[in-house]
Amino acid sequence: MNVSDVRKVKKLANRLGARDSDVIRFAVKSMLARLGPLYDPEVKGRNLVPVFVESGNELLRFFDLDGARLEAIINEGVELGKRVDRDDLALLALSGAQEQYAALKLSELHRQEGATPSQPDLASSLRQYLYDKYVYRTGGTGEARVLETLHLAVAGARHD
Numbered sequence: 538m539n540v541s542d543v544r545k546v547k548k549l550a551n552r553l554g555a556r557d558s559d560v561i562r563f564a565v566k567s568m569l570a571r572l573g574p575l576y577d578p579e580v581k582g583r584n585l586v587p588v589f590v591e592s593g594n595e596l597l598r599f600f601d602l603d604g605a606r607l608e609a610i611i612n613e614g615v616e617l618g619k620r621v622d623r624d625d626l627a628l629l630a631l632s633g634a635q636e637q638y639a640a641l642k643l644s645e646l647h648r649q650e651g652a653t654p655s656q657p658d659l660a661s662s663l664r665q666y667l668y669d670k671y672v673y674r675t676g677g678t679g680e681a682r683v684l685e686t687l688h689l690a691v692a693g694a695r696h697d
Contacts, residue, residue, distance in 0.1 A: 582619035
């Protein structure tokens with residue numbers, strides 16, 4: 538923590554009528570709750586997708602995680618049927634670093650015909666795509682809808 542962080546902790550503690558250590562304890566416990574599956578060695582593969590989707594941008598940027606590192610964290614020692622596709626991991630890593638490039642990569646990975654230009658939220662489209670594919674496993678109908686939305690996001694990004 539730097540001086541600015543300590544100052545913010547003190548201001549927050551003062552405003553809440555709490556001790557500095559209470560604010561720090563809250564921050565650590567909140568982070569551990571969000572990242573809980575990461576410290577459980579039994580949680581692997583598609584079961585880790587929600588952790589990276591929900592806190593991915595922060596987590597990816599702060600720890601400077603790229604596609605290769607994500608693959609090692611998520612897929613190491615995982616049987617084939619429970620793995621996360623390498624392209625999806627690269628896409629997740631890109632979304633944390635370069636949103637426009639991630640949108641273009643989404644277009645390359647998941648082409649859809651007949652879409653009209655629009656600008657939906659890329660982060661929520663990516664979230665929906667990954668949840669449909671790895672968590673909900675909708676069997677295609679939800680995935681097709683999300684892929685169309687992703688295509689629209691890419692088309693809109695090209696027009697900006």
